Amino acid sequence: MSLKQRRDDEYYMRRAISLARRGTGQTSPNPLVGCVIVKEDTIVAEGYHRSYGMPHAEVEALQRAGDGAKGATVYVNLEPCAHFGKTPPCAPQLARSKVSRVVIGMVDPNAVVNGKGVEILRSNQLITETGVLEDECKWVNRGFIRRVRDQRPWFTLKSASTIDGQIALPNGESQWITSEESRNKAHLLRAEHDGIMVGVGTVLRDDPSLTVRHTVGRSPIRIVVDTMLRTPADAAILRGDGAIILAGISAQKMGKHDQLSKAGAEIYYLPEKNNRVDLRSAAIILGERGLNSVLVEGGATLASAFIQEKLIDGLSLFIAPTIMGQGISLFKEIVVPSLDKLIRFRVLNMSRTGRDIWIEGVPECSPDL
Numbered sequence: 001m002s003l004k005q006r007r008d009d010e011y012y013m014r015r016a017i018s019l020a021r022r023g024t025g026q027t028s029p030n031p032l033v034g035c036v037i038v039k040e041d042t043i044v045a046e047g048y049h050r051s052y053g054m055p056h057a058e059v060e061a062l063q064r065a066g067d068g069a070k071g072a073t074v075y076v077n078l079e080p081c082a083h084f085g086k087t088p089p090c091a092p093q094l095a096r097s098k099v100s101r102v103v104i105g106m107v108d109p110n111a112v113v114n115g116k117g118v119e120i121l122r123s124n125q126l127i128t129e130t131g132v133l134e135d136e137c138k139w140v141n142r143g144f145i146r147r148v149r150d151q152r153p154w155f156t157l158k159s160a161s162t163i164d165g166q167i168a169l170p171n172g173e174s175q176w177i178t179s180e181e182s183r184n185k186a187h188l189l190r191a192e193h194d195g196i197m198v199g200v201g202t203v204l205r206d207d208p209s210l211t212v213r214h215t216v217g218r219s220p221i222r223i224v225v226d227t228m229l230r231t232p233a234d235a236a237i238l239r240g241d242g243a244i245i246l247a248g249i250s251a252q253k254m255g256k257h258d259q260l261s262k263a264g265a266e267i268y269y270l271p272e273k274n275n276r277v278d279l280r281s282a283a284i285i286l287g288e289r290g291l292n293s294v295l296v297e298g299g300a301t302l303a304s305a306f307i308q309e310k311l312i313d314g315l316s317l318f319i320a321p322t323i324m325g326q327g328i329s330l331f332k333e334i335v336v337p338s339l340d341k342l343i344r345f346r347v348l349n350m351s352r353t354g355r356d357i358w359i360e361g362v363p364e365c366s367p368d369l
Contacts, residue, residue, distance in 0.1 A: 009103050012036045012043075012075040013133045016105065017140050019048040019057070020077050025218055026051040028194045029290030031078055031108075031144035033057040037065045037099070039072035056081065058090040062097050070098040077105035077137045079130070082116035091117035095124035104130045105137030109148045143194070143292030146313065152283035153294045156314040157303055158189060159330050163319055166327030167300065172205050181354030182318040184215065189316060191217025195244075195286060195294040198237075199302035200226035209236040210243075210297070221291065225302060227277050229256045231265070238264040244289070246282045248272040279309045304333035307343060315345055315361040318353060 019034025027033075027049050034048040035057035045068065047060030055063070058080050062069055080090035080102070094102060102121050107130055108114055121128045138145060143154035160178040161167045168174035176183065190196055191212045202208065203224055211219040222243035224231055229251040237243045242264025249269050257267060270281040286294060295316075296306055306312050336342055344364035351358050 008038075008041070009075070009129070009132050012038055012073075013077065013103065013105055014136070015043075015046070016057075016075045016077045017133065017136055019046055020140055023049050023051065025192045025194065025220070028052065028143075028292045029147070031141045031292075033076060033078050035061040036075040037061050037069055037072050038075065039068065044068040044072055053086045056087055056090050058094055059087070062093060065097075071100050073101040073103060074099050075103045075132075077133075078141060079104050079106065079108040079113055079115070080117040080121070081108070081113050082120055083112045089117075091120040095121060095126060099126065101127040102129070103132055104128065105132055106130070106134045106141075109145055111148075142313070147287050147290075147292050150287075152280075152287040152311075153195065153291045154313045155283070155294050155296055155306060155311050156189075156193070156316055157296045157306060157312045158186060158316040158318075159297075159303065160186070160318040161320070161330055162322045162324045162327070164323050164325070165329050165331075166324035167330045168328040169324065170326055170328065172328070175206075177322070178318045178320045178356050179354030182320075182356045182358065185353050185358065186318065187213050188215045188217070189295055190220055191215055193220050193293045193295040194291040195221040195223050197223040197225065197294050197296045197298060197302070199298040200224055200228075200230050201301060202297075202299050203231050203235055203237055205299075207236050209239070211240070220295065221289075223286070223294065225277050225279075225282065225298070227251065227272065227275070229254045229260065229267075231260065233259050233263040235263075240264075242266060244268065244286075246270055246277050246285065248275075248277050276305065279305055279311055283311060300328055300330055300332045304331050307331060307334060310363075313362065315359065317359045317361075319357045319359065321355060321357075 016034040016036045020032040023032050030052050036046050037044045045061045045065035047057045049057045082089050082091045118128055146154040196210050210222045222237050224245045226245050227248040229247050245265045245267045247269050252269050268285050271278045345361040346364050347361045349360040
């Protein structure tokens with residue numbers, strides 16, 4: 001392959017990735033996919049998967065290209081599907097379109113595809129390349145990959161704290177530690193995730209609605225970790241589309257199931273660990289529900305528990321340039337026995353949001369996707 005060809009492939013793959021991101025928060029349980037059709041160094045058509053049940057990226061692009069697809073090169077960040085789901089498979093449609101070459105960012109890890117799309121394309125004499133900007137393609141679909149591979153969503157811990165790590169005063173007051181710009185950014189993060197999770201303590205203290213405001217986007221599925229079913233039937237989180245409540249198995253005897261169900265709760269009774277909902281069992285339930293990503297917005301108890309269970313895949317921390325002194329620490333329940341046991345994260349991005357600092361990171365020991 002010539003240097004020009006490699007550069008062109010990477011250029012158009014980056015465009016496909018950019019298109020794929022437009023579907024963020026809308027496509028689950030499907031992945032994020034973008035498609036670019038190129039002929040004679042000119043983009044003929046583009047497409048992306050807009051939401052679950054709508055045409056896939058390749059189909060949208062082919063429809064826009066029409067006869068212009070003949071002899072063209074197709075760039076797609078994820079292997080075209082080879083199975084019938086909500087829509088027909090894409091690989092056979094690409095083969096019938098008479099395109100000459102297909103460049104794929106990564107092979108689909110889903111067992112129902114996993115190389116079958118590539119096989120269909122090659123068996124129809126289409127030149128098919130894989131692995132172009134593979135790491136970038138994996139990152140954009142990290143939630144989908146996590147769910148397919150580990151049967152659970154990608155969990156991102158979001159918090160707002162002072163520079164000395166406090167998330168609230170000793171009496172629980174926390175509104176507002178960070179700036180309006182940070183709060184608006186937090187709503188954008190909500191819109192980008194399939195689910196948003198808090199503990200019952202947050203529900204009892206703040207009665208949050210956990211909806212998306214100040215930006216355009218779908219409100220995520222609301223999730224409460226509530227071991228003993230203490231969520232009030234009139235809680236704001238149950239209004240509208242309701243919420244998922246992840247309760248402990250012992251809560252079945254509390255007699256609140258019917259009342260909460262009528263109020264809009266979808267209740268799961270899960271095994272307990274140390275008198276709390278077993279978070280790993282909860283994660284599997286959410287994976288079965290088709291959630292690729294969940295934003296964990298709970299307080300210190302939930303944040304500490306997720307860290308201790310090694311379930312956090314990403315961090316999104318808003319840090320205000322203020323000092324509180326005595327307060328509630330985000331990770332107050334974590335005890336590290338020695339410095340060589342510190343829980344380490346790798347910073348991916350650090351930027352300003354208003355007067356605050358916004359840090360994105362992943363666990364230092366995070367396995368490759």
